[in-house]
Amino acid sequence: MGFLRSGRSRALFFQIVALAGVFAALAFIVHNTMLNLERSNIASGFAFLGREAGFEIGESPFIAYSAADNYGRALLVGMFNTIRIALIGVVLATILGTLVGLARLSTNWLLAQIASAYLEVIRNVPLLVQLFLWYVLITDNLPGPRDALNPLPGVFLSNRGFAVPGVDSHPAHLWMLFALVAGLVLAGFVARWARARQARTGQPFPSFWAGCGIALGLPLAVFLAAGAPVKLDAPQLSGFNFQGGVVLTPEYATLLIGLVIYTAAFIGEIVRAGILAVHRGQFEAANALGLSRQLALRLVVMPQALRVIIPPLTSQYLNLTKNSSLAVAIGYPDLVSIANTSINQNGQAIEGIAIIMAAYLTVSLSISAFMNWYNKRIALVER
């Protein structure tokens, strides 16, 4: 055993043995599980995805679904519902979190105290309790559909949800979408041109507002050119509920509000930490150069603070995505809720959980990958 004399090859040998041991253990577990399933006659395999689901889903805003569709489609609806909450939640939580973090750092005493109180309370109460609280507040305080609040014509607020008129689709909408994309690209070019001009001549240009104007103006122009086709699909009370229009259910609202408020508290602290991590000298130097507090924050401090903020922010985004699985407690049909129902109806717990894990892993890894790319991009290269 001459090769065991060398320290390096010894280390290598033991690492190989350890790895082999782990694989052997995994193989044993898998084999054992399959044997047990076989013995108890529990079905296995993914064939159940093609079978009829038989249950309805409360909301399916992106794809049509009925009880006659198969389990695969039901899980897809759940996936879309989860992604919907995750994306909108992440955006709103970031905005609210940044505001809260900045408020905590504000020189205005009252603002700082309010932000502090918010952070302390929200961070220390379990999320599930907060979700139940919001759900009860929303469903108990809103009237039934027959006595719905009607602040504007066509807009109804009741404990069945917030119903607003939807817009019937029209061919002009596709052109408006193209115009929006073209507008955004054009805004990007304008920003680049404005930056180059500023570098050359020192003249500032309101490229942000110009960009907004272009991005919104082009679709508006298309809309007007097409004769301003607006056919609203207004919600109407018929029988028990509102038919037509777009309805935001209390479950969706509860989950979104609860998750955003909870995650924003954590993001607020991360943003505050990032800003405090930038040396005070940077602020003073920016002031000495004549930059106002807002400009100093935006141009000098935040880019440096982002280095500290982005990695924990990624964790909070992943937390929000995974916390959305609490939807099952308040009745929002997200992926975990629908997968749970499927597991119960067809008994295949292992396949169901594997699907849930794979889906969350995919979403989380995508968020991580994007954030890591962004992190690398904004990292300061130190000489």
Added chain:
Amino acid sequence: MKRILSLTIGFALFGAGAVHAQGTLEAVQKKGFVQCGVTTGLAGFSQPDSQGVWKGLDVDMCRAIAAAVFGDASKARFTPTTAVQRFPALQSGEVDVLTRNTTWTVQRDTTLGFNFAGVNFYDGQGFMVPKKLNVKSAKQLNGATVCVQPGTTTELNLSDYFRANRMTMKPVVIEKLEEVTAAYFAGRCDVFTTDVSGLVSIRGSRASNPADHVILPEVISKEPLGPVVRHGDDRWFDIVKWTLNAMIEAEEMGLTQKNIDQQSSSKDPAVQRFLGATGDLGKGLGLDNKWAYNIVKHVGNYGESFERNLKPLGFDRGINELWTKGGIMYAPPIR
């Protein structure tokens, strides 16, 4: 060296946790109690009272199994489970038997790997609506919002019924019974649906004013509710099955908790066999010959259990009466 050693030990532990299953009866006898899966709280079927003591028809079923195996009805422990948790709990071995008003269906009997040991309550699915909606029949429910629990035959029957009658509905699917009934009573949905027994129980125990809610006349499915065990364990299956049968047979034979002791001097050969004075029926089950006597002595017969748990909530026997009295409760003979 240490690494290899720890790996080998790890391996061995996995091996020890492995499959070679002893039967449930042996495991239960070794533990000293029967672990039963019950609901999180359904009045009349399984609910802890104000002292924390579990009471109900399904709880009595579990205590009867404990009485049959140990001669002591208190050797039963209860695991509250939601509709979604109940099947993995039984499949994984966390509970020994599910006495949790579970509907007997072919899919649960086969692909879920279970055996149903009989029916202890024949039921059907119904709808409950607030009286102020002025709905007289389930056929008027087009477009309604319905509160339902996930992972149940209720959910499937609901969409089948609405599809068959060409009506649409919006489900609000909440897992925990407390939360879903709270949502219904808060007005989040128009209708609450579950087995009629559940509707009566919930209306009686959770509504602030039971008279404000009406149970619609349509019963849209058959829901035979009974105790459930795992596949592959014939002995335990027989024990649970015959415990239920003994309770029903005892009512048919007129044996009650009060008169069972006097009956031990009865000359009727059927009674003698039931009490274990003659024959070796208990041995065949792997139990003491007094298994049936213990059940009736410590828990009572089926009728007594029904009377004790469900009559106070306003249930009448209906089809759950004995076959000799117009119902369909019929147990195979104890011989």
